[in-house]
Amino acid sequence: xxxxxxxxxxxxxxxxxxxxxxxxxxxxxxxxxxxxxxxxxxxxxxxxxxxxxxxxxxxxxxxxxxxxxxxxxxxxxxxxxxxxxxxxxxxxxxxxxxxxxxxxxxxxxxxxxxxxxxxxxxxxxxxxxxxxxxxxxxxxxxxxxxxxxxxxxxxxxxxxxxxxxxxxxxxxxxxxxxxxxxxxxxxxxxxxx
Amino acid sequence: xxxxxxxxxxxxxxxxxxxxxxxxxxxxxxxxxxxxxxxxxxxxxxxxxxxxxxxxxxxxxxxxxxxxxxxxxxxxxxxxxxxxxxxxxxxxxxxxxxxxxxxxxxxxxxxxxxxxxxxxxxxxxxxxxxxxxxxxxxxxxxxxxxxxxxxxxxxxxxxxxxxxxxxxxxxxxxxxxxxxxxxxxxxxxxxxx
DNA sequence: AGCTGGATATATCGAGTCGATACATCGTGA
DNA sequence: TCACGATGTATCGACTCGATATATCCAGCT
Numbered sequence: 001x002x003x004x005x006x007x008x009x010x011x012x013x014x015x016x017x018x019x020x021x022x023x024x025x026x027x028x029x030x031x032x033x034x035x036x037x038x039x040x041x042x043x044x045x046x047x048x049x050x051x052x053x054x055x056x057x058x059x060x061x062x063x064x065x066x067x068x069x070x071x072x073x074x075x076x077x078x079x080x081x082x083x084x085x086x087x088x089x090x091x092x093x094x095x096x097x098x099x100x101x102x103x104x105x106x107x108x109x110x111x112x113x114x115x116x117x118x119x120x121x122x123x124x125x126x127x128x129x130x131x132x133x134x135x136x137x138x139x140x141x142x143x144x145x146x147x148x149x150x151x152x153x154x155x156x157x158x159x160x161x162x163x164x165x166x167x168x169x170x171x172x173x174x175x176x177x178x179x180x181x182x183x184x185x186x187x188x189x190x191x192x193x
Numbered sequence: 194x195x196x197x198x199x200x201x202x203x204x205x206x207x208x209x210x211x212x213x214x215x216x217x218x219x220x221x222x223x224x225x226x227x228x229x230x231x232x233x234x235x236x237x238x239x240x241x242x243x244x245x246x247x248x249x250x251x252x253x254x255x256x257x258x259x260x261x262x263x264x265x266x267x268x269x270x271x272x273x274x275x276x277x278x279x280x281x282x283x284x285x286x287x288x289x290x291x292x293x294x295x296x297x298x299x300x301x302x303x304x305x306x307x308x309x310x311x312x313x314x315x316x317x318x319x320x321x322x323x324x325x326x327x328x329x330x331x332x333x334x335x336x337x338x339x340x341x342x343x344x345x346x347x348x349x350x351x352x353x354x355x356x357x358x359x360x361x362x363x364x365x366x367x368x369x370x371x372x373x374x375x376x377x378x379x380x381x382x383x384x385x386x
Numbered sequence: 387a388g389c390t391g392g393a394t395a396t397a398t399c400g401a402g403t404c405g406a407t408a409c410a411t412c413g414t415g416a
Numbered sequence: 417t418c419a420c421g422a423t424g425t426a427t428c429g430a431c432t433c434g435a436t437a438t439a440t441c442c443a444g445c446t
Contacts, residue, residue, distance in 0.1 A: 001288040002431070009295050019395050029294070032287040039432055041397060064395045064440050083298055088289035088307050090314075094225040095194040096281035097343060101222070102202050103336025105276055114281050121283075142365030143296025150290060150354055157350035161343055172335035195402065212424050232403055234426060257411050257424045387446100394440080403432075411423080 001086055003039040004047055008071060008079040011053060017066040018044055027132060028144075030125065031151030044069055052078055103173050111173060115166050122159040126152065194279055196232040197240055201264060201272040204246060210259040211237055220325060221337075223318065224344030237262055245271055296366050304366060308359050315352040319345065 010021050018040050025035050047053045052075030059065045071079070096118055103111055129152055137145065203214050211233050218228050240246040245268030252258045264272070289311055296304055322345055330338065 001291060006291065009291065012295070012298070017395075018397090029291065032285050032290040034284070034286070034433090036433055036435095037395095037397070038399085038434075042431095060394090063393080063442090066395060079295075080298055083292060083295055084300065084303050086288070088292050088311060090285075090287040090289040090311065091227070092225050092283075092285050093227070094283040095279070096283040097225040097340045098194060098199065098202065098222065099276060099281050100336050100343070101340040102205070102272075102276055103339065104334045105205070105273055107277065110277050118281060118283065141297050142362055143293050146296065146358055146362045147290045147294040149358065150293070150351065153354045154347055154351050158343065158347050161346045165339055165342065169335055169339045210424075211426090227404090229404055229406095230424095230426070231405075231428085235402095253423090255412060256422080259424060390445085391443090393442085396439090397437085399434105399436085401433085401435105404430085405428105406430105407428085408426085410425090413422085414420085416417100416419090 001082065001089070002043070003035045004043040005079065005082045005086075006033065006035055007040065007043050007047060007069075008052065008075055008082075011069055011071040012076060012079055015068050015070040017058075017068050019066065020068075028148075030129065030132075031155055032147070047075065051075075100169075103169065106173075108170065108174050112170055115162065115169070119159065119162050119166070122155055122162065126155050126159065129155070194275065194282070195236070196228045197236040198272065198275045198279075199226065199228055200233065200236050200240060200262075201245065201268055201275070204262055204264040205269060205272055208261050208263040210251075210261050212259065213261075221341075223322065223325075224348055225340070240268065244268075293362075296362065299366075301363065301367050305363055308355065308362070312352065312355050312359070315348055315355065319348055319352065322348070 006025065007021055010016060010024050013024075016024065018037065021040055021044075022035065022037065025033060044053065044055070048055055048069070051072060053069045053071055055067045055069045057065055058068045096114065099106070099114055106114075129148070133148055133152070140148070199218065200214055203209060203217050206217075209217065211230065214233055214237075215228065215230065218226060237246065237248070241248055241262070244265060246262045246264055248260050248262045250258055251261045289307065292299070292307055299307075322341070326341055326345070333341070
């Protein structure tokens with residue numbers, strides 16, 4: 001599934017501009033999908049060229065004019081066929097966990113800082129999520145509640161893991177650093193070659 | 194962090210060919226990172242050009258010759274600096290959850306099939322993971338145990354959520370379909386193309 | 387009055403990634 | 417013998433990401 005399909009899906013819930021599509025994705029798909037303008041605008045252009053969406057200019061007072069897109073009948077058809085036809089992918093790409101995998105190459109302060117950053121990020125994300133859910137949950141479909149609930153559950157589990165293993169990891173890494181193995185900070189300081 | 198850094202990291206654990214790097218990533222980073230040949234081979238070529246890794250041909254009997262790379266001193270230095278300097282990203286891209294978000298556009302059988310596919314995938318992944326962990330856990334560093342444990346915990350939480358909400362979602366979607374709203378399967382059957 | 391920062395809005399470019407594919411060698415089992 | 421799968425290197429097009437440019441308007445500060 002590419003951003004084209006995502007746009008069709010969002011537009012199936014109502015007319016939106018490119019900017020507003022990105023806002024919707026950020027709010028509703030926060031935990032499991034993202035899309036930048038560099039993907040959205042070309043996708044919209046291609047969809048319009050193919051007749052799956054129709055755009056029209058909308059003047060606004062107090063802010064720039066926008067181009068609002070609506071999904072067409074063929075667009076709805078394409079969306080249905082794409083959702084049925086593609087196998088469901090689910091990919092995690094975590095540079096954070098790669099960093100943790102190589103924790104023994106990091107200075108202890110850096111390790112602690114990274115851990116704290118992620119804990120804060122997950123906490124904030126969860127709070128924003130809960131807030132968004134509370135404001136909208138009575139208008140959501142079963143599928144929307146399911147997807148949002150999944151994200152919330154998984155992030156909560158991740159946060160819990162981080163909080164419960166932070167100290168242990170920090171201790172173990174410090175101990176093994178102290179036991180003779182050189183740490184990256186040292187190597188760096190000595191690296192003068 | 195790009196695949197170049199990933200390669201340096203893997204090579205810091207020992208010499209490997211491009212093919213073997215991919216194997217290592219699949220085994221050890223299964224839950225949180227992946228890299229294809231289309232990224233690994235160019236990364237290796239660029240790293241060698243810059244002097245961060247050194248490659249040599251190794252003949253093998255009974256299988257094709259391979260080109261094995263080892264990390265150099267400047268490579269180790271670059272790895273340390275990169276791991277310290279980059280902010281930790283963590284991105285999930287789940288077409289599966291987008292699909293669930295739009296569950297009301299899916300025929301019930303398709304929805305059930307997608308759910309079952311994901312449950313099976315997570316179950317298998319978890320089993321392979323447990324197996325890999327059991328075979329290697331006494332040689333792992335604290336950071337490696339932490340990263341692997343994170344992956345295991347999060348996948349287990351996801352699997353649990355899926356198993357506990359599968360029936361509910363299926364019921365709710367079926368009910369709302371029956372209550373008059375047309376479903377994608379109908380639209381598709383009527384579309385005649 | 388003037389200036390800055392931030393939200394709204396569209397658009398593009400280069401760098402990097404992904405998935406598919408091509409090619410080649412060798413062992414194993416039908 | 418012959419297809420298949422594992423090992424191995426390599427590349428190409430399509431797509432995505434992140435940064436950046438441009439522009440308008442409001443709110444708040446000096």
